[in-house]
Amino acid sequence: MSKIIVVTSGKGGVGKTTTSAAIGTGLALRGHKTVIVDFDVGLRNLDLIMGCERRVVYDFVNVINGDATLNQALIKDKRVENLYILAASQTRDKDALTVEGVEKIITELAEQFEYVICDSPAGIEKGAHLAMYLADAAIVVTNPEVSSVRDSDRMLGLLSSKSKRAEEGREPITEHLLLTRYSPERVARGEMLSVEDVEEILSIQMIGVIPESQAVLKASNQGVPVILDEESDAGQAYSDAVDRLLGKEVPHRFLEVQKKGFLQRMFGGKE
């Protein structure tokens, strides 16, 4: 039984693509056959973050238009077994996607893969709507700041009313909240919303809290999903989130202010 998961947020720049790449890679690392689909037509990014931008020949829109078969367009990841990427088209816009086309391809992917991760574009317009339309579960990515939380709230409303499951009156989409760019130090100083604040405002289950980390930017620029950087706090936090997604009980880490050791205080050290 395959599962279609949409990674969405409403607001841009909160880490949807980073999360899609990390969660997808994490699922594949645990032996689940996974494909990550970039829905951000016109602003394609997933291929960069996955480090496969030089191997993109055919894209999502080509498959919809019948210019290529799905297997021609799927890019196999070189590092992780069981992981595939379907890139978005950079030269088209979101109108190139149609409900029928998307439904056909996602259904076809769901037959081949255990997990289909849909990386949604920002906004609540057509692209974002199509990305979440067929989903069984949603990961709503939020930054600990008020505008991002409000946009996520709006997105949760759309998930419960505009998805195919809602239209057919089936069991609603399972909603998970993922908080990114979290900085316990700034929360302690009262500059940032705390995990409790966000959980209370949105009243849904928190699947992970990813600390603000240099490792994320580094990983993006190198084209390596941050979850593969096992040394980093962000990588470990994503790994925990994948375990929770698979139903494991894992305590949250990185929520407390880290005390700096003597040497770190002397020499600065990395965050």
Add this chain to the structure above:
Amino acid sequence: MNQADLLEKAPVFQLKGSMLALTILELSSNELDRLDIQLAEKVEQAPQFFQDAPIILALDKCLQSAQPLDLVRLLSICRKHGLHTLALRAEHPEHLAAAQLLDLAVIPPSGARERPLAIAATAEIATEPSFTPARIITQPVRSGQQIYAKNTDLIVMAAVSAGSELLADGNIHVYGPLRGRALAGINGNLEARIFCQQMSAEMLSIAGQYKVAEDLRRDPLWGEATQTYLNAEHLEISTL
């Protein structure tokens, strides 16, 4: 659900509110011959402006005289000078009846929006108010969602997020934090009340009397379990 059904459900229209600048032709007398002459002079000054211009015909300022107003002739005079009558602004029962006969839209006179238009033709049957069950919402009301309980009470058993809107002709109950807007008694029911477990609303309104978050935040009961009601046209908030 197959593709055809989906297409069937795709919306073919949307309703939008809009403000338009319209010309109102306010009649002060029902002497149509004089109107014809004066209108002709006016049109001559600015023929471009009057060509196919949409107008609202206002009859509410028209002095009553022994001679009843000939609406059909009035419309044809306007048409002759290039004016399209969109609607009638009137309150006299005779005018309203005439407008209804011609299938012409009627808007109430300015400053009298709240006053119901008494159209003579409406039968006055005092129907016993029938029972409408309250609308109950168990899921969180998210930002951007709007929920309207028509002719009844609205009961929300979950959180109401900032940026959402609750509307009810009756009372509103929120068993969770109320962070959005709540408008009770929107059809003018002065007895309507808003009950909530945690008042952190963006706006509270009863029958058009409202307070916004800026005022509400200063209230000592901000964040508390409260009820809101009207006391002599003044919005009062008290603890539950």
